[in-house]
Amino acid sequence: MPELPAEPRRPQNVTDTSSPSAPAGSAFVRRTDAAGEPLRLMAVHAHPDDESSKGAATTARYAAEGVEVLVVTCTGGERGDVLNERYGEVPGGIEGMREVRRHEMAAAAAALGVQQRWLGFVDSGLPEGDPLPPLPEGCFALVGLEDASAPLVEVVREFRPHVMTTYDPTGGYPHPDHVMCHRVAAEAFAAAGDPERYRGHGEPWAPLKLYYNHGFSLARLRAMHEAILEAGGESPFGDWIESRQAREIPEREVTTRIECAAYFDRRDAALRAHATQIDPEGFFFAVPREVELAHWTTEEYELAESRVPVTLPEHDLFAGIAVQPLGSLAPADETTGTDR
Ligand SMILES: [Zn+2]
Numbered sequence: 033m034p035e036l037p038a039e040p041r042r043p044q045n046v047t048d049t050s051s052p053s054a055p056a057g058s059a060f061v062r063r064t065d066a067a068g069e070p071l072r073l074m075a076v077h078a079h080p081d082d083e084s085s086k087g088a089a090t091t092a093r094y095a096a097e098g099v100e101v102l103v104v105t106c107t108g109g110e111r112g113d114v115l116n117e118r119y120g121e122v123p124g125g126i127e128g129m130r131e132v133r134r135h136e137m138a139a140a141a142a143a144l145g146v147q148q149r150w151l152g153f154v155d156s157g158l159p160e161g162d163p164l165p166p167l168p169e170g171c172f173a174l175v176g177l178e179d180a181s182a183p184l185v186e187v188v189r190e191f192r193p194h195v196m197t198t199y200d201p202t203g204g205y206p207h208p209d210h211v212m213c214h215r216v217a218a219e220a221f222a223a224a225g226d227p228e229r230y231r232g233h234g235e236p237w238a239p240l241k242l243y244y245n246h247g248f249s250l251a252r253l254r255a256m257h258e259a260i261l262e263a264g265g266e267s268p269f270g271d272w273i274e275s276r277q278a279r280e281i282p283e284r285e286v287t288t289r290i291e292c293a294a295y296f297d298r299r300d301a302a303l304r305a306h307a308t309q310i311d312p313e314g315f316f317f318a319v320p321r322e323v324e325l326a327h328w329t330t331e332e333y334e335l336a337e338s339r340v341p342v343t344l345p346e347h348d349l350f351a352g353i354a355v356q357p358l359g360s361l362a363p364a365d366e367t368t369g370t371d372r
Pocket of ligand 1: 078207
């Protein structure tokens with residue numbers, strides 16, 4: 033933990049609240065809510081690796097700036113296939129996979145500098161075929177909403193996040209666990225503050241804002257695709273863009289952009305920690321860093337619910353909650369944003 037000065041520093045030059053702030057290790061004053069409590073962010077994800085592919089640099093940034101960040105992982109990811117051809121086989125069936133992915137998750141959390149908790153549900157797997165096969169018995173997506181939400185309500189009441197993030201109602205990706213993840217996170221956001229609901233699962237706590245992750249917006253994919261081609265490279269995004277356009281699902285609204293380029297290295301280290309899932313030469317690493325830095329330095333969110341007044345668009349998940357604006361207290365050093 034960085035040392036806290038005895039007296040809070042006054043914000044200076046609070047004009048640009050969207051500038052990237054310094055990486056971990058820099059002096060900062062811990063931002064608080066109006067009651068003087070440190071800010072807390074909870075990112076709810078379906079599988080180990082989702083926290084590293086969706087909003088990872090944002091969580092790394094907030095953690096480095098003294099926000100308490102907790103990643104909650106609904107399932108053990110035990111029905112994930114080995115997606116990295118270079119990895120080889122994982123012996124031991126779903127038990128073996130669960131074990132491997134626990135280690136991967138711990139390494140990813142360390143890379144991001146965040147805390148992490150498991151809810152203990154079993155991965156539903158991604159059903160494939162026509163017609164789709166039934167989901168496996170006992171899997172996360174088949175659990176009733178209240179039973180599936182109770183453990184998350186408990187963690188919300190214990191950790192007391194001001195802000196929660198999760199996926200939009202479509203899951204953002206057609207995996208039954210991602211849709212279920214949205215449902216339990218929305219339920220916990222709605223119910224955790226209600227003393228009449230989920231009795232026996234802790235003292236009520238109402239989080240103030242709920243966001244959906246939109247890091248894979250069509251706008252970003254297109255921008256990356258065009259930038260890679262412009263730089264003379266090969267883009268892996270062409271087919272993805274076409275299939276997204278063909279799906280005819282309306283693009284969700286982006287309300288909130290978080291500057292986090294200084295934490296792209298941490299995001300990438302966290303992704304690499306999921307060695308069974310992430311090919312180090314695959315599409316997650318297809319965008320050269322200089323292209324990414326020149327064209328897209330933010331992660332995107334949609335503010336889905338708020339219990340505090342807000343002004344959109346935003347550049348801080350804690351806008352309307354934090355006493356001090358984002359970036360106002362950290363040294364404005366934009367040149368040493370990496371920690372390789
Ligand atoms: Zn997932």
